[in-house]
Amino acid sequence: MVKSKKRIIDDVIIAAICLLFVLLCSLPLINILARSLSSPQAMINNKVSFFPVGLNLNSYFYVLKDSAFTRSIWWTAFLTLVCTIISLVMTTLCSYPLIYDSLKGRKFLNSMMIFTMYFSAGTIPNYLLMKQLDLIDKPLVLIIPNCLSIFNMIIMRSFLYGIPESLRESAQIDGGGPFSILIKIYLPLSKPVLATLALFYAVGRWNGFSDALMYVSNPKYAPIQLKLYQIINNLSAIDTAQQEGFASPTASEGLKAASVLFATVPILIVYPFLQRYFISGVTLGAIKE
Amino acid sequence: MKQRKSMQKMALYLKKTWVLYLMMALPVSFAIVFRYLPMTNIAMAFKDYNMFKGVWDSQWSEPLYKWFEVAFTSKDFWYALRNTLILNMLDLAIGFPVPILLALLINELAFRRYKRFTQAIVYLPHFLSWIIISGIAKQLLAPRTGVVNVMLTNVGLSSVNFLTENALYIGTYIALGVWKEMGWNTIIYLAAITSINPELYEAADVDGASRLKKIWHITLPGIRSTIIILFIMNLGRILGSEFDRPYAMSNSLVMNVADVLSTYVYRVGIRGFQFSLTAAVGLFQSVVCIIFLLTANAVAKRFGERGII
Numbered sequence: 001m002v003k004s005k006k007r008i009i010d011d012v013i014i015a016a017i018c019l020l021f022v023l024l025c026s027l028p029l030i031n032i033l034a035r036s037l038s039s040p041q042a043m044i045n046n047k048v049s050f051f052p053v054g055l056n057l058n059s060y061f062y063v064l065k066d067s068a069f070t071r072s073i074w075w076t077a078f079l080t081l082v083c084t085i086i087s088l089v090m091t092t093l094c095s096y097p098l099i100y101d102s103l104k105g106r107k108f109l110n111s112m113m114i115f116t117m118y119f120s121a122g123t124i125p126n127y128l129l130m131k132q133l134d135l136i137d138k139p140l141v142l143i144i145p146n147c148l149s150i151f152n153m154i155i156m157r158s159f160l161y162g163i164p165e166s167l168r169e170s171a172q173i174d175g176g177g178p179f180s181i182l183i184k185i186y187l188p189l190s191k192p193v194l195a196t197l198a199l200f201y202a203v204g205r206w207n208g209f210s211d212a213l214m215y216v217s218n219p220k221y222a223p224i225q226l227k228l229y230q231i232i233n234n235l236s237a238i239d240t241a242q243q244e245g246f247a248s249p250t251a252s253e254g255l256k257a258a259s260v261l262f263a264t265v266p267i268l269i270v271y272p273f274l275q276r277y278f279i280s281g282v283t284l285g286a287i288k289e
Numbered sequence: 290m291k292q293r294k295s296m297q298k299m300a301l302y303l304k305k306t307w308v309l310y311l312m313m314a315l316p317v318s319f320a321i322v323f324r325y326l327p328m329t330n331i332a333m334a335f336k337d338y339n340m341f342k343g344v345w346d347s348q349w350s351e352p353l354y355k356w357f358e359v360a361f362t363s364k365d366f367w368y369a370l371r372n373t374l375i376l377n378m379l380d381l382a383i384g385f386p387v388p389i390l391l392a393l394l395i396n397e398l399a400f401r402r403y404k405r406f407t408q409a410i411v412y413l414p415h416f417l418s419w420i421i422i423s424g425i426a427k428q429l430l431a432p433r434t435g436v437v438n439v440m441l442t443n444v445g446l447s448s449v450n451f452l453t454e455n456a457l458y459i460g461t462y463i464a465l466g467v468w469k470e471m472g473w474n475t476i477i478y479l480a481a482i483t484s485i486n487p488e489l490y491e492a493a494d495v496d497g498a499s500r501l502k503k504i505w506h507i508t509l510p511g512i513r514s515t516i517i518i519l520f521i522m523n524l525g526r527i528l529g530s531e532f533d534r535p536y537a538m539s540n541s542l543v544m545n546v547a548d549v550l551s552t553y554v555y556r557v558g559i560r561g562f563q564f565s566l567t568a569a570v571g572l573f574q575s576v577v578c579i580i581f582l583l584t585a586n587a588v589a590k591r592f593g594e595r596g597i598i
Binding site for chain 2: 010011016017022024031043046048050090093096098100102113116118119120129133137177206207208225228234253256259260263268279
């Protein structure tokens with residue numbers, strides 16, 4: 001009896017320490033949320049910590065009125081959708097043939113793909129390639145060059161390996177070709193891994209910054225992270241705010257907070273749905289032949 | 290006759306597998322164009338780049354290693370190299386143990402729903418971009434107006450310039466890295482913990498072992514090989530450099546400690562048009578990185594692990 005009492009106390013202490021980590025990870029976001037919802041006066045007086053003071057949605061309205069910002073959001077959403085679909089197709093096309101042990105040249109193709117994960121040409125040679133291909137400042141430069149991640153391909157391949165070969169063999173006896181086997185047997189069983197990789201690819205594109213910084217100078221094609229970087233570092237203002245005399249630094253702090261949240265919210269929305277998948281994704285990624 | 294037979298065999302094989310080769314064609318051509326073709330541009334490191342002539346028609350530099358010499362005699366390059374090493378080493382020293390401790394804590398959590406909740410929250414920062422995190426940090430840590438400094442001044446301490454003083458910048462840089470990845474990096478340890486044989490814990494319970502004893506004698510040895518391999522692999526990446534993190538967080542006041550190789554290459558190369566010089570720096574980094582990685586892999590294998598390559 002005494003022993004179990006000590007156990008319970010220990011459990012509570014551990015739960016309390018974990019609560020510290022939970023707060024550490026969530027309070028910064030809560031502070032930004034509170035700032036974005038507070039009045040400029042409250043922020044000038046440093047009254048805002050974790051609850052909004054002088055609750056209002058003005059910051060959001062001002063950000064939404066800035067057509068460059070909203071266009072950037074929609075453009076990035078579109079990019080994310082297109083990139084995720086293309087990437088999933090590419091990943092499937094690359095990983096599925098590699099699980100056929102009888103495929104001649106499989107080892108070579110496999111090594112050829114894996115090698116690119118450990119040795120990349122480097123920033124400057126890649127930049128020069130985009131110039132040579134005339135992709136600089138073209139929307140395609142944000143879609144094509146990163147449409148296949150070898151790391152994700154390995155995750156998918158490990159998953160496909162885990163599907164019993166007997167299923168494939170019996171389908172082959174029934175006369176099914178590799179493509180129909182992929183469509184009818186493998187893909188329906190691969191929904192969890194496809195969801196995981198969709199999350200990885202979508203987050204990667206939504207959060208992507210350096211390719212846009214290096215390859216895109218036309219503001220029309222600036223994805224949200226580039227736009228956000230400019231806003232945070234005062235390289236670009238929220239237009240409507242300035243027009244309406246809202247240029248005092250503290251007001252723009254609220255606008256920055258709202259802009260940060262606009263870039264974060266899509267991730268927060270998809271996150272709970274996909275959470276149960278990505279853990280298996282990470283552990284699959286640790287298996288590398 | 291024999292030849293015909295093998296031809297027939299080949300035809301039969303191709304009839305069954307041509308679809309697979311057709312599928313591979315797209316990813317393979319992608320890899321050739323976007324991963325292997327740019328490697329030819331590495332030649333730039335040995336040439337005097339002429340924007341009008343392009344990579345191929347530019348003159349070879351005299352001597353061939355000219356740009357490496359220029360890099361190694363440049364103060365900015367040495368700063369970037371030094372900072373890359375220092376920041377990565379601090380990341381390893383501080384960022385590596387935290388996820389292990391957190392994983393042990395989460396594993397000991399008794400309340401299942403609360404455990405799930407904790408995991409969901411601590412994994413979240415991994416999905417935020419460095420741009421978002423730097424935006425949050427710049428607001429949170431702003432002198433005078435940031436909530437952290439407001440709290441510090443409220444308890445009578447003075448306001449701290451977290452992002453604009455060299456030592457504090459380094460501390461903040463490392464702390465934010467830990468903040469972003471500590472939860473995510475527990476996943477691999479938690480997975481390793483679940484594969485520990487539960488009978489070991491039952492036997493320890495029978496012997497009346499305390500919780501700490503069980504952690505020390507069962508859980509930690511159970512994930513030992515995971516820890517070793519991850520540590521060695523991280524050591525192999527000691528000269529690698531991310532771009533978004535230093536680029537988003539640095540500012541002109543701390544450039545001397547914030548500039549790393551990746552941001553140096555961007556600033557001097559793409560913005561400053563010194564393609565040959567920075568291609569040489571990039572090549573140096575890639576080659577050293579792969580040597581480190583192969584060494585680390587070999588060491589991991591000597592420890593009886595599978596390695597990663």
